[in-house]
Amino acid sequence: MANALRVSGLTKTYKDFVLDHVSFTVPSGSIVGLIGENGAGKSTTINAALGLIQKEDGTVTILEKEELDEDVKEQIGVVFDGSNYPEILSPRKLNRVMKHIYRTWDEQEWFRLLEQFSLPPDKQIKQFSKGMKMKLAISAAFSHHSRLLVLDEATSGLDPVVRDDILDMLLDFVQDEGHSILVSSHITSDLEKIADYIVFIHGGRVVFERPKDELAEKYGIVKCGAAQFDALDKSDIISYRRMDYEWQVLVSDRERIQERYPKAMVIPATIDEIMLLYVKGEGK
Amino acid sequence: MKGVLVKDLYIARSNILVTIVSLIVLGFGLSFLLETSALLVLAPVASTTAVFISITSDAASKWNKNVIIMPVSRNRIIGEKFVLYILLALLGMLTALIPCLLLALFGADITPGSLCLYGSVGMSATLLAGGISLPCAYLFDPEKSQIVFMMSFMASTGIIAGLVLLINLFFPVKGNILLSFNIVLAISVVWFFASYRIAARVYRKRDIT
Numbered sequence: 001m002a003n004a005l006r007v008s009g010l011t012k013t014y015k016d017f018v019l020d021h022v023s024f025t026v027p028s029g030s031i032v033g034l035i036g037e038n039g040a041g042k043s044t045t046i047n048a049a050l051g052l053i054q055k056e057d058g059t060v061t062i063l064e065k066e067e068l069d070e071d072v073k074e075q076i077g078v079v080f081d082g083s084n085y086p087e088i089l090s091p092r093k094l095n096r097v098m099k100h101i102y103r104t105w106d107e108q109e110w111f112r113l114l115e116q117f118s119l120p121p122d123k124q125i126k127q128f129s130k131g132m133k134m135k136l137a138i139s140a141a142f143s144h145h146s147r148l149l150v151l152d153e154a155t156s157g158l159d160p161v162v163r164d165d166i167l168d169m170l171l172d173f174v175q176d177e178g179h180s181i182l183v184s185s186h187i188t189s190d191l192e193k194i195a196d197y198i199v200f201i202h203g204g205r206v207v208f209e210r211p212k213d214e215l216a217e218k219y220g221i222v223k224c225g226a227a228q229f230d231a232l233d234k235s236d237i238i239s240y241r242r243m244d245y246e247w248q249v250l251v252s253d254r255e256r257i258q259e260r261y262p263k264a265m266v267i268p269a270t271i272d273e274i275m276l277l278y279v280k281g282e283g284k
Numbered sequence: 285m286k287g288v289l290v291k292d293l294y295i296a297r298s299n300i301l302v303t304i305v306s307l308i309v310l311g312f313g314l315s316f317l318l319e320t321s322a323l324l325v326l327a328p329v330a331s332t333t334a335v336f337i338s339i340t341s342d343a344a345s346k347w348n349k350n351v352i353i354m355p356v357s358r359n360r361i362i363g364e365k366f367v368l369y370i371l372l373a374l375l376g377m378l379t380a381l382i383p384c385l386l387l388a389l390f391g392a393d394i395t396p397g398s399l400c401l402y403g404s405v406g407m408s409a410t411l412l413a414g415g416i417s418l419p420c421a422y423l424f425d426p427e428k429s430q431i432v433f434m435m436s437f438m439a440s441t442g443i444i445a446g447l448v449l450l451i452n453l454f455f456p457v458k459g460n461i462l463l464s465f466n467i468v469l470a471i472s473v474v475w476f477f478a479s480y481r482i483a484a485r486v487y488r489k490r491d492i493t
Contacts (some may be wrong), residue, residue, distance in 0.1 A: 043493075047492075050352070050353050051352065051353075052349060052352050052480055052493065053492070054489060074351060076353060080350065083345075086295055086342070088294065089291070096290055097289070097291040098287060100287030101287035101288065101355065101356060102354070
């Protein structure tokens with residue numbers, strides 16, 4: 001399977017933060033969720049991959065091209081947090097701007113999407129709600145027939161109904177196997193609904209890159225007391241947290257652990273819990 | 285570049301209309317106090333403020349981040365601002381000519397020589413100020429670009445005075461005043477285009493977040 005995006009060894013150093021040799025791929029036809037706590041390096045990774053900031057090291061291949069030239073940019077749609085369009089414009093005026101920027105701008109598709117999402121074409125963007133602005137930005141990304149969609153914290157701050165609408169739009173988009181999405185978010189429940197792969201970044205490094213189903217089906221949390229925790233083989237433990245009345249232990253193969261320790265309580269781990277145990281746990 | 289220019293013209297439209305009306309009114313008002321053609325000094329500078337409004341707006345709406353991932357090169361993004369600056373300066377100049385020509389028709393003492401002289405001074409000040417402030421708007425905080433522009437306009441008047449004094453070393457400015465200011469204008473044009481190259485180079489390596 002070809003990759004829509006391949007990031008390899010991406011490095012960027014700031015005074016107080018280092019993006020340290022980040023590598024991952026977005027296979028064609030898939031949705032990849034980039035997760036991590038605030039400040040983990042998700043936006044820095046996206047900014048460096050898209051050429052917004054200068055990378056120090058590493059390579060980025062987008063749609064099989066290493067150079068992010070205008071042909072490649074025609075085929076990428078990017079949605080940031082907020083609309084990032086001049087708020088004085090209306091969607092109709094924005095159409096006049098965009099059709100002179102994108103060779104592939106599809107005016108009919110733009111107005112169809114505006115109608116589909118009930119976005120008034122003659123109202124200034126500044127009068128739109130946050131959800132409307134987000135739908136407008138996604139409509140813009142769809143209206144030049146993007147093959148790769150990149151969303152950076154695009155659903156944060158939106159209510160569950162609008163988020164659900166947007167997730168539906170994204171799922172529709174990847175029905176075409178030539179379309180792919182990289183979506184960064186710290187709202188992991190959204191990614192649990194739509195992502196095929198999860199890339200977890202912590203402290204500027206990729207902690208893991210796994211199919212979401214593998215995380216859902218294999219990862220687990222052992223909830224146990226001190227004696228049971230001491231009895232666990234430490235090589236089975238990814239990380240652990242000592243809570244008030246129990247130990248929570250993250251394991252990568254919960255069925256095997258259940259077989260080895262039949263008396264232990266092993267429950268499936270959500271992406272949120274996996275992230276929390278990696279970030280706040282010990283023994284990684 | 286056309287799309288980005290269209291966007292800036294939408295942003296600057298209300299400002300441009302106010303500037304045009306103000307310049308025409310000012311032109312007629314000025315005729316009672318001093319030579320109307322002196323409006324040509326003020327007009328191009330006043331009309332270019334819309335460029336800095338668009339730079340501030342780009343930063344505030346984060347369009348400057350969005351446009352980087354569109355199929356427009358960084359050179360063209362910068363080039364568009366310089367083109368807009370020149371277009372607005374010329375528009376200001378043409379607007380200022382309206383009251384001048386109308387008053388000339390009604391017998392005011394406005395000569396082609398005075399129009400050329402004041403026009404030359406106005407364009408020189410505008411190009412020198414733009415040549416300083418446009419790269420600064422991208423080198424430093426874009427939200428302070430309007431203040432930088434005002435300061436650069438003051439600096440440009442000093443530079444013009446300096447250039448005139450320098451020219452005076454080679455031949456007397458008093459006897460060749462139009463030629464002297466045309467030389468200043470030519471230097472300003474060169475400076476403006478050199479400034480574009482500097483701004484483009486600075487912006488090419490700049491992190492946009």
